[in-house]
Amino acid sequence: MKLKQSVAIGLLSSIALVSNMQNVEGASFFPTEISNEVDTSLKFNVSDIYIDDEYDDLIEQFEKMTDSELNQYIALIMNQNSPIENHTSSNTLDTNLVLPNAKANILKSSYGTVETAWLAAAQILSNNGYKCTAELITFSVKGLNYTESSIYQEDGLFTKKIVKTSVFKSFFSKLKSGKKLPKGLEFKQSDDKDLYLALHNTDISSEVRLPNTAFTTYHFVISDTYDFKKSDYENVMVGLVNNFAWLCQNTGVLKNIKVKIYFMR
Numbered sequence: 118m119k120l121k122q123s124v125a126i127g128l129l130s131s132i133a134l135v136s137n138m139q140n141v142e143g144a145s146f147f148p149t150e151i152s153n154e155v156d157t158s159l160k161f162n163v164s165d166i167y168i169d170d171e172y173d174d175l176i177e178q179f180e181k182m183t184d185s186e187l188n189q190y191i192a193l194i195m196n197q198n199s200p201i202e203n204h205t206s207s208n209t210l211d212t213n214l215v216l217p218n219a220k221a222n223i224l225k226s227s228y229g230t231v232e233t234a235w236l237a238a239a240q241i242l243s244n245n246g247y248k249c250t251a252e253l254i255t256f257s258v259k260g261l262n263y264t265e266s267s268i269y270q271e272d273g274l275f276t277k278k279i280v281k282t283s284v285f286k287s288f289f290s291k292l293k294s295g296k297k298l299p300k301g302l303e304f305k306q307s308d309d310k311d312l313y314l315a316l317h318n319t320d321i322s323s324e325v326r327l328p329n330t331a332f333t334t335y336h337f338v339i340s341d342t343y344d345f346k347k348s349d350y351e352n353v354m355v356g357l358v359n360n361f362a363w364l365c366q367n368t369g370v371l372k373n374i375k376v377k378i379y380f381m382r
Contacts, residue, residue, distance in 0.1 A: 172232075172233075172236065172258070172259060175233060175236065176236060176240070176255070179236060179237055179240040180240065182240070183244075184241050184244055184245070184357065187237045187238075187240055187241050187244075188237075188241070188358065188359045188360070190229070190233075190234070190237050191234045191237050191238060191358065191359070191360050191363075191364070192359065192360055193229065194229040194230070194231065194233065194234040194237075195234070195360050195363045197229070230370075231364075231367040231370050232258050232370050234360075234364065234367075235254060235258050235364060235367075235370060235371065236254075236255060236258055238254070238354070238358050238361075238364055239251040239252075239254040239255050239258075241357050241358055242254070242353075242354070242357065245357055246311065247310070247311045247314060247315075247353065248274060248311065249274055249275050249278065249311045249312060249314075249315040249316075250311055250314040250315040252274060252315075253315050253343045253374070253376065254345070254371070256343075256374055257343055257345065257371045257372050257373075257374050258370060258371065258372075260372040260374070261374065262374050262375040262376070262377075263343070263374060263375070263376045263377070264376075264377045264378075264379075265377070265378045265379065265380075266378075266379040266380070267378075267379065267380040267381075268380075268381065273378065273380060275312070275315070275316075275339075275378050276378060276380040278309050278311065278312055279304075279312065279339065279378070279380075280380075280382070281309070282304060282308040282309055282312065283307075283308055284302050284303060284304060284305070284308055285302060288302060288321065288323075289335070289382065292323055292325070292335060293335075298323065299321075300320060300321070301318060301319055301320045301321055302316075302318075302319050302321050302339065303317065303318050303319075304316050304317055304318075304319070310353070313349070314349055314350060314353065315343070316339070316341050316343075316376070317341075317349065318341070319339050319340060319341040319376075320339070320340040320341065321337060321338070321339050321340075322337070322338045322340075323335060323336065323337050323338075324336045334381050334382070335381060335382045336379075336380075336381045337378075337379070337380055337381070337382075338377060338378070338379055339376075339377070339378040340375070340376065340377050340378075341375075341376040342373055342374070342375055342376070343373065343374045343375075343376050344371075344373045345368050345371045347365045347368070
């Protein structure tokens with residue numbers, strides 16, 4: 118009986134601790150927001166295009182393809198006869214033809230959508246070091262908000278780049294010295310070209326826990342809304358994606374998504 122009581126008390130204590138941590142935005146490393154959250158206003162009609170699993174299957178194939186092959190795929194989609202704006206069953210990629218097997222089948226197929234062309238473009242960016250940008254384009258195609266939570270700085274795709282930038286180091290220095298803090302961070306190309314494309318201007322909030330002790334920790338939440346701007350991408354993508362101009366005529370499939378990045382130091 119004593120054992121059961123001990124377990125029950127421990128469980129209640131854990132629940133209370135988690136509850137208290139989540140009262141502060143970003144206080145918990147795994148807050149309620151962290152999930153593959155889907156804004157209901159961004160949900161796709163799955164009768165028109167891929168469900169997420171099918172997108173992921175195709176992305177796995179793209180990861181095995183060269184930039185040249187990915188550009189060939191985008192060109193195939195661009196040259197389709199059926200209008201890109203009207204997604205019909207005849208204008209979707211036939212998974213029986215191209216999945217889950219060889220990339221050769223993908224290149225031979227005349228089926229696809231502008232969404233899948235954007236996923237191919239995202240893979241080209243990833244292949245060339247723009248992994249954060251590629252991730253947000255992929256989430257934008259899917260209509261999923263992006264959330265990253267990192268206990269250790271090296272864990273997060275975005276976090277490990279953010280903490281190395283001069284703009285974040287300046288913010289962190291001001292936080293530790295008690296100086297007035299800016300409300301946001303602006304990542305410039307000189308800081309990191311990938312973060313410049315993916316985030317550019319962001320909001321940031323911070324919290325100091327157990328200040329002036331050996332156990333002091335600093336917690337950060339970076340927030341942004343990802344929306345594709347052609348002018349930001351032109352210098353990078355024109356040299357990598359052969360049909361970038363055509364893709365920019367079809368940015369309607371890219372949904373504005375919320376981005377939140379939680380980390381500590």
